[in-house]
Amino acid sequence: MGTNIFAFIIVLGILIFFHELGHFIIARLFGVGVEKFSLGFGPKLIYKKIGITEYCISAIPLGGFVKMVGEEPNTKIDPEQIPFSFTHKHVLKRILIVAAGPLFNLLLAVVIFFFLFLIYGNFVLKPVIGEVLDTGPAKSSGLKSKDLVVAVNGSDIKTWNEMVDYITISKGQPLVFSVIRDESLLEIKIKPELKSSKNIFGEDINRYIIGVKSSGAVKSIKLGLVDSFKESLVQSYKIIELTFKTIIKLIQGTVSTKTLGGPIMIAEMAGQQAREGIPNLTFFIALLSIHLAIMNFLPIPVLDGGHLLFFTIEAIIGRPVNKKMQEIAQQGGIFLLILLMVWVFYNDIERIFFS
Numbered sequence: 001m002g003t004n005i006f007a008f009i010i011v012l013g014i015l016i017f018f019h020e021l022g023h024f025i026i027a028r029l030f031g032v033g034v035e036k037f038s039l040g041f042g043p044k045l046i047y048k049k050i051g052i053t054e055y056c057i058s059a060i061p062l063g064g065f066v067k068m069v070g071e072e073p074n075t076k077i078d079p080e081q082i083p084f085s086f087t088h089k090h091v092l093k094r095i096l097i098v099a100a101g102p103l104f105n106l107l108l109a110v111v112i113f114f115f116l117f118l119i120y121g122n123f124v125l126k127p128v129i130g131e132v133l134d135t136g137p138a139k140s141s142g143l144k145s146k147d148l149v150v151a152v153n154g155s156d157i158k159t160w161n162e163m164v165d166y167i168t169i170s171k172g173q174p175l176v177f178s179v180i181r182d183e184s185l186l187e188i189k190i191k192p193e194l195k196s197s198k199n200i201f202g203e204d205i206n207r208y209i210i211g212v213k214s215s216g217a218v219k220s221i222k223l224g225l226v227d228s229f230k231e232s233l234v235q236s237y238k239i240i241e242l243t244f245k246t247i248i249k250l251i252q253g254t255v256s257t258k259t260l261g262g263p264i265m266i267a268e269m270a271g272q273q274a275r276e277g278i279p280n281l282t283f284f285i286a287l288l289s290i291h292l293a294i295m296n297f298l299p300i301p302v303l304d305g306g307h308l309l310f311f312t313i314e315a316i317i318g319r320p321v322n323k324k325m326q327e328i329a330q331q332g333g334i335f336l337l338i339l340l341m342v343w344v345f346y347n348d349i350e351r352i353f354f355s
Contacts, residue, residue: 004271009061011270011285013039015105015292016064022104023066023097030093033069033084040064068097074323091315098307105293106236112286113232120279121220122231125160128215129179136211141190143212144181151178158221160214167192167208175210203254239290247294301326301333 016039024037033052038044040058047056052069070077070085082088086097127149132139149157152166153176166175174191192208199205223231266288273284296304306329310321 003274004267007270007274007281008267010274011266011281011288012061014285015108015289016040016061018104018108018289019101019292019296020064020066022100022102022107025104026097026100027066027068027086030089030097031084032086032089032097033081034066035069036065036067038065038067091311095308095311095315098304098311101304102293102296105289105296106240109239109286109289109293110232110236112282112289113235114228116279116283116286117223117228117231117235118225121222123218123220124158125214126217126219127157127160127163128217129212130215131213133211133213136209137190137193138210138212141188141210143177143179143188143190143210146215147179147181147186149177149179150185152176154178167210170208172208236286236290239287240294243291243294300336301329302337303333306330306333 020037020039024034027034035052036054036056038056038058040061041063042058042060044056044058047054049055068086069081070087072087075087077085086094089097129138129143129145129147129149132143132145149163151157152163155166157163157166170192172192172194174189177188177190179186179188190210192210194206195209196204196206197209270281270284273280297308298305299309300306301309310326310329314320
């Protein structure tokens with residue numbers, strides 16, 4: 001339990017710090033005064049004022065905020081503070097300031113992945129056959145467990161996914177597998193068959209298979225600076241794509257809302273990753289950082305995405321959105337977030353006590 005709580009605070013602290021740092025840096029870059037930079041909410045535990053900015057760590061580590069001069073449109077400010085007021089800045093600058101928070105979370109993920117790839121390399125599944133299913137074409141063609149696939153149709157194979165890709169695009173046409181068995185090179189002809197299976201969302205899909213499972217053996221491919229950067233972008237893109245697909249499936253009802261987790265689930269996962277080592281924990285931070293960025297980009301009032309929506313409308317129509325409309329939307333956004341928090345806490349409790 002202690003590890004879970006400590007890891008939770010560390011993970012959330014890093015995510016919140018970089019998110020708010022994005023707002024802070026771009027606000028200062030555009031000459032907006034910042035009155036407070038806070039990690040957490042509630043009573044202040046540690047604080048220090050430098051210039052007009054109070055930097056503090058507060059007791060409840062479930063968020064943070066950057067309070068800017070003139071952030072609230074209805075707030076009265078001294079005339080000499082108008083040049084430093086957020087509200088009085090051009091709408092495009094306000095858009096960039098608000099967008100900087102989630103963009104910094106995306107940047108954090110890319111940086112973490114870059115160093116993980118640079119230090120540890122890219123871990124991939126070896127194309128080693130684990131189990132050969134009795135009902136698949138691989139069995140009847142003579143493929144065996146522990147066979148190492150080195151080529152398909154004469155093209156070199158270095159990873160399990162490369163082999164799967166060739167099977168997928170075969171459209172059922174016969175493939176020649178070059179395998180090493182007991183230090184001998186063999187060629188085995190296999191005709192993939194179309195089978196129905198489940199994807200990660202539990203949906204029925206049809207795909208070509210040969211009826212084998214991976215041995216689970218992995219290897220690390222060392223990467224240089226350029227390749228590490230490329231892989232960090234690819235990894236980030238894949239997670240972003242999967243996250244958006246998951247959100248769409250949740251809205252469609254394909255994925256159950258029971259899969260949603262809250263702070264308790266995050267704490268458990270953070271503790272588990274921390275016990276498995278620093279690389280696992282840092283990967284988990286990058287994963288959550290992307291999720292946090294996407295959530296904040298959603299056009300829900302009170303989130304960054306809601307503000308971006310209002311500012312975008314303002315940029316298009318040439319005037320701010322009606323204050324009354326903003327207030328109603330903000331109240332609706334708060335209500336939605338409260339519902340979401342209640343639901344994920346309920347899921348967490350049910351998962352712990354009733355599963």
